[in-house]
Amino acid sequence: MSRMKKAAVILLIVLLTGCMPSQLENKGEVSGNTIAGMEKEPVISYEMPAASPTILINQFGYINESSKVAVFKGSEMPEEFYVVQEDTQERVYTGYTENKGYNEKLQEYNGYGDFSEVTRPGTYYIEAPILGRSYSFRIGEDLYGQALKEACKQYYYSRCGVELAKEYAKEKARSACHTGKSRFREEAAALEAAGGWHQFGDGSREVEWAARNIGALLFAYELYEEIFTDDTGIPESGNGTPDILDEIRYETDWLLKMQNEQTGAVYAGVTVCERDRGMGMVSYVEPEDIQSSKAFAMAMAKFSYFYQNYDAEYAGRCLRAAENAWRYVKRYDTAETDAWKFSAAAELYRASGRGSFHKIVLEYLEAGGYKEDLDETAFFGCIAYISTSRQVELTYCAEIAEVILTKAEEISKETRGSVYRIAGNPSGENHQELLLDMMYLTAADYMITNREYKNIIENHLHYFMGRNEMGINYADTEIMKQLDMDSKLIVMLSEMAFFAK
The missing domain is CATH 1.50.10.10 (Glycosyltransferase)
Known part of the structure; x- marks a missing residue:
């Protein structure tokens, strides 16, 4: 345009x-000729996992070369976290947690984990001592295009x-x-x-x-x-x-x-x-x-x-x-x-x-x-x-x-x-x-x-x-x-x- x-x-x-x-x-x-009173709210039900996740990621996935940062929740933060390839269970990346401390507005402890270096297409998850593991996510080239079509x-x-x-x-x-x-x-x-x-x-x-x-x-x-x-x-x-x-x-x-x-x-x-x-x-x-x-x-x-x-x-x-x-x-x-x-x-x-x-x-x-x-x-x-x-x-x-x-x-x-x-x-x-x-x-x-x-x-x-x-x-x-x-x-x-x- x-x-x-x-x-x-x-x-x-x-x-x-x-x-x-x-x-x-x-x-x-x-x-x-070419070119000269029905308000209702839908009911939304969120199906929660058995325990609220503590490693938070984009569950749809990330573009290969994009910035990739997970948010951690927990009163204790591990020093390291790992990116694991789902099909092989191989740890492909080890990262170090950035502890952000206590957030009074949210009343939770937070940290960050940057894994932008992981660029190979595939399906992964993040795991860390104390916190457990994240949902799975993909890394690929045209994920936003796929999401747009959906x-x-x-x-x-x-x-x-x-x-x-x-x-x-x-x-x-x-x-x-x-x-x-x-x-x-x-x-x-x-x-x-x-x-x-x-x-x-x-x-x-x-x-x-x-x-x-x-x-x-x-x-x-x-x-x-x-x-x-x-x-x-x-x-x-x-x-x-x-x-x-x-x-x-x-x-x-x-x-x-x-x-x-x-x-x-x-x-x-x-x-x-x-x-x-x-x-x-x-x-x-x-x-x-x-x-x-x-x-x-x-x-x-x-x-x-x-x-x-x-x-x-x-x-x-x-x-x-x-x-x-x-x-x-x-x-x-x-x-x-x-x-x-x-x-x-x-x-x-x-x-x-x-x-x-x-x-x-x-x-x-x-x-x-x-x-x-x-x-x-x-x-x-x-x-x-x-x-x-x-x-x-x-x-x-x-x-x-x-x-x-x-x-x-x-x-x-x-x-x-x-x-x-x-x-x-x-x-x-x-x-x-x-x-x-x-x-x-x-x-x-x-x-x-x-x-x-x-x-x-x-x-x-x-x-x-x-x-x-x-x-x-x-x-x-x-x-x-x-x-x-x-x-x-x-x-x-x-x-x-x-x-x-």
Whole structure:
């Protein structure tokens, strides 16, 4: 994504010199037809080993030449530890423990064991006197690429309304679900609303949630397009389109069903409920609302922009649907421009080049509310604006870059002094926050290519994959099972897979 990279260089010059011309040169148009109340929390159960592990590692594994550090827990620390090759039981490395002493915040004794010198591909574990042994882990060349494919495939496993064939889903194969029509709550009518990704275990789906997932997935794709292949093992693999775009199209097909084409309004989602007296399940279409229409406009405009090179006709349909939703929003939304409306306008401006959308973007940026509390939704709009080849106000682009880079520095400071080398407290309860922070850090690292930021992102992957105080592989047991977290994990993995190549 060279435009964003070039823009970042210009922005850095602006920030350093204080020279802010009013506009970037318009680099051209994309022409013609090509592009001119369901909140629930899933129940997560962690299956703990008989004893909490005391040698903590990334249970997925490490890249050959990467930094490799185990965290030790225990009131007594051994002087040495050993890396053992699992199949031969041979000790291939002897290391010396760095004792970190007692950590009052965590109320535990910690130490480090650096085994970065072990680079040969294989499966290993660590053992040490007093502490015992770790879980097994791999060392290899493309582990992040493999993890990325698995994270992306979670969306296929979550498809609604279609059979998951054993050829693609293996042990997760199942018959088609939720294929019937969904009822309107206040009308004697129904809507064919099968499709999309399951948000909750009961099959409920929400438009705003879908838009956030699409935003994160396309952000990862925009930064590291070449990492996303056409061979992840879904039915569309091998069709010449990156599988991540095929997967998003499955969701946008459902989103199109959620729009009233006559008014442009978008239904909030589909809720699946159990009937009274055990009569099975029934699904309801949630009423149209303005927020869902804004989120729909953002997601569909964003997808149209990236999909135009693969299917211009479908991309054009998505853009027209986004503009239709926008007309509904414009007609009925009397409130000040919020983050969803800003992001929708930014994506519509990027895709269509229309000045009316640019005007909304500038009004929001001038108000500056995003500077105090940059949330995920506003972030997507900011990235769209600084990445577009359309005419922009460079002053606002510089301000956006400064906000993202300042946020990155705040995250970086939080990791210093952390035993597990992460931002915030390692409580196991703030994974959404940590994943969002890593998305911001990925953007900052793309702008300025900072080795420290890459290390922080990788250390958070180590944390999510087992190098944490509980010794739980959260990526496998929690994050990949909740798509709104999985999408942000995909952002992290795409960066690490790109730089590991």
